[in-house]
Amino acid sequence: MTRLRFDNVSASYGRGEVLCGVTCSLHAGAITAIVGPNGSGKTTLFRTVVAPRGAGVRRTGGAVLLDGEPVEQLATRRRVARIAYIPQRPSVAGAFTVQAIVELGRYALRDNAQAVRQAVRRAGLLGMERLIYGELSVGEQQRVTLARALTQIHGGEADAVVLADEPTSAMDIRHEVSAMAVFRELSQAGVAVGLVVHDLQRARRWADRAVLLDAGRVVAEGEADDILTPQRLGPVFGVHFVDDSLAEPVADAQT
Amino acid sequence: MRARVVTVIASLVIVLVLVCLCRLIAGSTIGWPGTDILELRAARLTSGVAIGAALAVSGVLLQALLRNPLASPFILGLASGAGFGVVLAVYVGFRLGMDSIRYAPNWGPALVGAMASLGLVFAFGRRRGQLDPIGLILVGVVVSAIFGAGTLLVLHLLPADEMATLTRWMMGRVSEDRSWAVIGLIAGGTALGTIVATWLGPALDGAALGDDEAISIGVPLPVLRPVLLLLAGALTAGAVVLAGPIAFVGLICPHVVRLLSGPGHRSLVIGSALLGAALIVGADALVSSFRVAGGRLPIGIFTALIGGPIFIWILRSRWRAGT
Amino acid sequence: MGVQLSLQRHPSPVGYDGGIMRLWLPVLLILAPLAITSVSCERSAPEPSTDAPRIVALSPAIARMLADLGLEDHIVGRHQWDMVLPADVPKVGDQTEIDYELLIELEPTDVLLQYGERPIPARLRTLAAEYGWHIRSFDIDTIDDVQAVVKVLPQYLSFPDTQAGRAHGEQTAARADALAEALVDHLQPRDAVRQAGRILLLFAVDPPTAFGPETFLAQVVTRLGGANAQTVGDYPQLSLEDVINLDPDTIVIVRSADESTPIELLAGPVGRLNIRAVRSGRITALRHPLALLPSTSLLEVADELEARLAELHEADEVAP
Numbered sequence: 001m002t003r004l005r006f007d008n009v010s011a012s013y014g015r016g017e018v019l020c021g022v023t024c025s026l027h028a029g030a031i032t033a034i035v036g037p038n039g040s041g042k043t044t045l046f047r048t049v050v051a052p053r054g055a056g057v058r059r060t061g062g063a064v065l066l067d068g069e070p071v072e073q074l075a076t077r078r079r080v081a082r083i084a085y086i087p088q089r090p091s092v093a094g095a096f097t098v099q100a101i102v103e104l105g106r107y108a109l110r111d112n113a114q115a116v117r118q119a120v121r122r123a124g125l126l127g128m129e130r131l132i133y134g135e136l137s138v139g140e141q142q143r144v145t146l147a148r149a150l151t152q153i154h155g156g157e158a159d160a161v162v163l164a165d166e167p168t169s170a171m172d173i174r175h176e177v178s179a180m181a182v183f184r185e186l187s188q189a190g191v192a193v194g195l196v197v198h199d200l201q202r203a204r205r206w207a208d209r210a211v212l213l214d215a216g217r218v219v220a221e222g223e224a225d226d227i228l229t230p231q232r233l234g235p236v237f238g239v240h241f242v243d244d245s246l247a248e249p250v251a252d253a254q255t
Numbered sequence: 256m257r258a259r260v261v262t263v264i265a266s267l268v269i270v271l272v273l274v275c276l277c278r279l280i281a282g283s284t285i286g287w288p289g290t291d292i293l294e295l296r297a298a299r300l301t302s303g304v305a306i307g308a309a310l311a312v313s314g315v316l317l318q319a320l321l322r323n324p325l326a327s328p329f330i331l332g333l334a335s336g337a338g339f340g341v342v343l344a345v346y347v348g349f350r351l352g353m354d355s356i357r358y359a360p361n362w363g364p365a366l367v368g369a370m371a372s373l374g375l376v377f378a379f380g381r382r383r384g385q386l387d388p389i390g391l392i393l394v395g396v397v398v399s400a401i402f403g404a405g406t407l408l409v410l411h412l413l414p415a416d417e418m419a420t421l422t423r424w425m426m427g428r429v430s431e432d433r434s435w436a437v438i439g440l441i442a443g444g445t446a447l448g449t450i451v452a453t454w455l456g457p458a459l460d461g462a463a464l465g466d467d468e469a470i471s472i473g474v475p476l477p478v479l480r481p482v483l484l485l486l487a488g489a490l491t492a493g494a495v496v497l498a499g500p501i502a503f504v505g506l507i508c509p510h511v512v513r514l515l516s517g518p519g520h521r522s523l524v525i526g527s528a529l530l531g532a533a534l535i536v537g538a539d540a541l542v543s544s545f546r547v548a549g550g551r552l553p554i555g556i557f558t559a560l561i562g563g564p565i566f567i568w569i570l571r572s573r574w575r576a577g578t
Numbered sequence: 579m580g581v582q583l584s585l586q587r588h589p590s591p592v593g594y595d596g597g598i599m600r601l602w603l604p605v606l607l608i609l610a611p612l613a614i615t616s617v618s619c620e621r622s623a624p625e626p627s628t629d630a631p632r633i634v635a636l637s638p639a640i641a642r643m644l645a646d647l648g649l650e651d652h653i654v655g656r657h658q659w660d661m662v663l664p665a666d667v668p669k670v671g672d673q674t675e676i677d678y679e680l681l682i683e684l685e686p687t688d689v690l691l692q693y694g695e696r697p698i699p700a701r702l703r704t705l706a707a708e709y710g711w712h713i714r715s716f717d718i719d720t721i722d723d724v725q726a727v728v729k730v731l732p733q734y735l736s737f738p739d740t741q742a743g744r745a746h747g748e749q750t751a752a753r754a755d756a757l758a759e760a761l762v763d764h765l766q767p768r769d770a771v772r773q774a775g776r777i778l779l780l781f782a783v784d785p786p787t788a789f790g791p792e793t794f795l796a797q798v799v800t801r802l803g804g805a806n807a808q809t810v811g812d813y814p815q816l817s818l819e820d821v822i823n824l825d826p827d828t829i830v831i832v833r834s835a836d837e838s839t840p841i842e843l844l845a846g847p848v849g850r851l852n853i854r855a856v857r858s859g860r861i862t863a864l865r866h867p868l869a870l871l872p873s874t875s876l877l878e879v880a881d882e883l884e885a886r887l888a889e890l891h892e893a894d895e896v897a898p
């Protein structure tokens with residue numbers, strides 16, 4: 001079932017369009033991988049949702065619909081409770097503790113100590129609550145941001161969307177696996193998970209569905225197994241794969 | 256953490272009260288003064304509290320909103336804008352022979368100048384319609400330089416006695432030429448601004464996240480930024496009206512309080528307001544109780560002399576800590 | 579220190595340049611008229627027709643002395659801050675900078691400076707040797723200095739070695755002697771000043787800035803029989819509290835202001851203090867534009883000061 005729908009979305013940072021009429025969907029209860037080369041508009045696609053009145057990026061056309069309702073028309077509390085965002089490079093100014101950052105997930109919502117505790121545990125941050133965010137490794141910081149997002153949608157998973165932009169890129173393998181397990185659990189609870197991911201093998205391993213972007217346009221959308229194939233990915237990324245496992249791609253000769 | 260915050264705030268309150276007492280007994284003669292002198296000292300005390308709190312809270316707001324610990328009212332050009340407003344008004348009054356402008360208390364033009372430079376920074380420090388932290392600082396430095404040059408130009412065109420008077424004004428000192436009405440207005444406005452900033456503390460905490468992330472948790476950043484920048488500008492302008500340009504208070508106080516009570520903005524706003532007030536009142540008590548070359552030292556020189564080294568010390572210790 | 583800034587996805591520093599350039603334009607437009615008004619009155623064509631001596635007076639004090647010696651028409655260049663000479667005399671420079679190009683154009687015979695202990699710039703000395711200018715620097719701080727300098731000034735001027743020139747020189751020297759004598763005669767104790775009690779001379783009122791005992795104007799007050807209330811410092815910055823403690827009998831605000839400017843405006847917070855001088859209305863303004871100039875203008879300044887204090891005295895007598 002479609003939870004979040006991008007309907008002919010165009011977006012721009014001022015000069016030239018970064019997204020040109022993107023139409024695709026995130027389904028409730030599914031992990032949708034967003035894949036595509038650098039600069040194909042993956043991050044921008046998420047930003048058109050979380051900052052509808054724009055922080056830099058401007059939507060120049062189309063609509064983003066949450067269960068049929070334009071996201072910019074949602075009241076702040078409803079939007080916050082239903083759409084959580086995990087940015088690619090989270091940054092925090094000031095010496096805030098892990099606990100304080102995770103609690104920010106409830107900024108616009110009713111305080112919920114249990115949600116915070118549970119999120120800390122699920123993100124593997126037990127015992128780290130008093131540490132200073134800025135002094136953690138990037139992988140640990142990504143876990144804090146994950147916990148913050150979990151706190152935010154706590155209790156409303158059945159209606160929620162989580163937009164995660166390379167959420168595990170700096171995590172060690174153990175934490176990556178457990179973080180991905182968390183996303184899997186979320187999708188099983190009904191969350192529509194959007195996952196920007198670079199590692200195509202992992203995308204195929206974790207995702208139910210996939211959207212393939214190239215130069216701001218959707219090249220293909222559908223079941224992950226149908227989209228994440230050497231035939232589809234090769235031309236878009238400019239590589240060819242030695243076999244169906246998507247391992248060991250070889251760059252096409254420059255023309 | 257909560258206990259620590261309470262301890263820090265309570266200590267700062269005690270320090271402020273003690274410093275205020277010192278201010279009342281310090282002067283050309285040390286001791287409890289007669290009624291006339293007590294009124295003068297009380298006026299300077301009230302001005303000092305308002306100046307210090309306004310500058311410090313303004314600094315907290317700017318640092319939070321621009322996510323830049325080096326932001327301060329002075330780096331953003333507000334002081335030089337105010338300075339330019341004052342000298343320009345005196346020049347216009349002098350040229351047109353309009354005494355009402357030339358000899359008027361200079362708070363009107365100071366306010367206009369500070370707001371004008373804020374407006375310029377606001378208008379040109381934006382990128383694609385958004386306030387941009389780096390852009391604001393860069394434009395602030397440029398606006399500051401331009402207004403500074405404009406000030407020097409106008410000073411150059413004034414007669415020597417006006418020039419000397421204005422040069423002293425630009426060193427910064429707690430003005431004694433302000434009626435209780437003006438002091439009350441600015442002190443009241445500062446109190447109100449401090450309360451608003453405290454109330455918005457959690458939003459400032461949220462703004463510590465990146466822009467998109469902050470908006471995604473419900474911080475109304477596109478509205479918050481202009482509103483709080485305006486508040487910061489108004490607070491600074493009030494301080495400039497009472498004291499001329501006094502540097503470093505807006506930069507130092509938030510840093511010191513952050514070291515003591517942590518990054519949470521509720522405690523940061525309250526603590527900085529208290530520390531800023533204590534700093535200015537204390538400095539004023541100090542400069543009032545001794546003479547340099549037969550006269551009083553301008554407080555702006557004093558705060559810069561004290562504040563500069565403290566800032567470098569904080570910078571060094573933070574570098575050593577690796578953050 | 580972690581300066582954390584949110585970077586855009588596509589940072590483009592070029593975007594700022596446009597913004598900053600746009601910023602310059604309005605500011606320049608605001609400043610241009612100011613610059614033009616100041617520039618337009620600065621340079622006018624030198625008039626080489628003037629007979630020798632052709633004097634550049636890089637000191638307002640010396641300019642005033644020369645004018646009093648009847649040599650105003652021989653001054654071809656003046657000081658940056660000069661307020662004595664007509665506006666069409668070109669401004670050549672000040673203690674920190676001299677416009678050498680203009681100086682050469684002006685073809686002076688004599689360049690007079692008030693550099694005090696500051697050395698005469700090497701460049702000026704070289705050019706003087708090359709073009710045959712006579713350079714002389716004076717130190718004028720006290721009333722005695724004024725007297726001494728005005729007396730010797732004619733000796734240093736290059737009057738032409740013709741009969742008319744020598745006559746002019748002698749005539750000027752005679753005037754100088756008379757002027758120096760007049761200074762001595764003029765600066766005697768006067769009743770109005772003596773009766774004014776301890777006089778606080780204020781240079782500025784917010785913060786109150788006094789004339790210390792060594793300042794030129796304080797010397798004038800003392801010579802006229804008055805007592806300067808501020809006993810230390812040059813131009814010390816005071817607080818209102820200090821003014822209350824000094825409790826002077828008379829306050830004189832020194833500002834180059836128009837007659838029409840009311841004293842309340844000039845006195846500012848000092849005029850609102852509850853002290854003897856204010857209560858009894860013994861607060862006045864010395865508005866002479868050359869009040870601070872250590873020069874022969876002090877004759878007028880002394881008269882003006884006496885007149886102001888006499889006014890206060892008369893007001894006292896009218897009042898019960």
